[in-house]
Amino acid sequence: MNNQKKKLSIIAFSGDFDKLVAVFTLASGAAAVNYEVNLFFTFWGFNAIKLKQNRSFIGKGILARVFNFLMGGLKNVPLSRLNFFGISPKLMTYLMKKRNVAPLDKLIEYSIDLGVKFYACEMSMVILGIRKEDLIPEVKEVLGVAKFLEYSEGGQVLFI
Amino acid sequence: MNKIYSLDITKEHCPITFVKTKLMLEKLEKGDILEILLTEGEPLDNVPKTLTEQGHKVLEIKNIDKNIFKIVVEKAGN
Numbered sequence: 001m002n003n004q005k006k007k008l009s010i011i012a013f014s015g016d017f018d019k020l021v022a023v024f025t026l027a028s029g030a031a032a033v034n035y036e037v038n039l040f041f042t043f044w045g046f047n048a049i050k051l052k053q054n055r056s057f058i059g060k061g062i063l064a065r066v067f068n069f070l071m072g073g074l075k076n077v078p079l080s081r082l083n084f085f086g087i088s089p090k091l092m093t094y095l096m097k098k099r100n101v102a103p104l105d106k107l108i109e110y111s112i113d114l115g116v117k118f119y120a121c122e123m124s125m126v127i128l129g130i131r132k133e134d135l136i137p138e139v140k141e142v143l144g145v146a147k148f149l150e151y152s153e154g155g156q157v158l159f160i
Numbered sequence: 161m162n163k164i165y166s167l168d169i170t171k172e173h174c175p176i177t178f179v180k181t182k183l184m185l186e187k188l189e190k191g192d193i194l195e196i197l198l199t200e201g202e203p204l205d206n207v208p209k210t211l212t213e214q215g216h217k218v219l220e221i222k223n224i225d226k227n228i229f230k231i232v233v234e235k236a237g238n
Contacts (some may be wrong), residue, residue, distance in 0.1 A: 028162045110179045
């Protein structure tokens with residue numbers, strides 16, 4: 001066996017439903033074929049790793065709290081096109097289940113089970129006023145560019 | 161004693177076909193046997209290949225019904 005483990009690192013910037021499906025499909029699939037997988041969540045991508053999955057006033061300061069409320073969480077991530085005020089992601093989830101394709105929450109669960117590593121961007125957290133306690137416990141570390149480069153070195157990198 | 165397990169992924173699609181296979185194999189002991197039912201096309205092309213890449217031993221691939229195949233795999237040590 002090849003003892004140099006293959007590696008995939010994804011910068012999850014977009015918090016759109018469809019793009020998060022892409023992130024977690026790649027993450028779980030790659031982890032299942034023995035890749036080391038690193039997910040770096042930044043800005044809108046925080047939608048996927050907030051502990052509170054519904055709209056909630058989290059963060060430090062009034063502006064941050066309002067912004068986080070509007071931004072929402074995993075339960076109300078929008079479709080990048082044809083969102084129709086949030087109806088489309090629900091329809092899409094219904095279709096995925098009906099056609100036996102794993103829905104977003106399942107893909108995230110599988111990614112966690114397969115040991116995909118979650119990291120959060122420090123700068124975004126400062127802007128959004130989010131603390132580590134506001135994120136799901138699977139987030140291993142809060143980091144910046146230097147650490148990201150170190151962890152992703154020698155593997156493939158995607159920006160979604 | 162080595163045990164025999166089975167897994168049906170005929171209704172699954174990429175990437176859950178090999179996600180479920182990997183999660184199932186993680187629960188098994190070295191030398192245990194896993195029988196996987198899958199469909200031809202993407203699953204049949206990729207699941208046995210990735211199992212071999214991960215060091216497991218694919219003992220048998222058999223066409224058991226129209227487009228359904230059975231793969232017998234022996235789990236390798238970690």
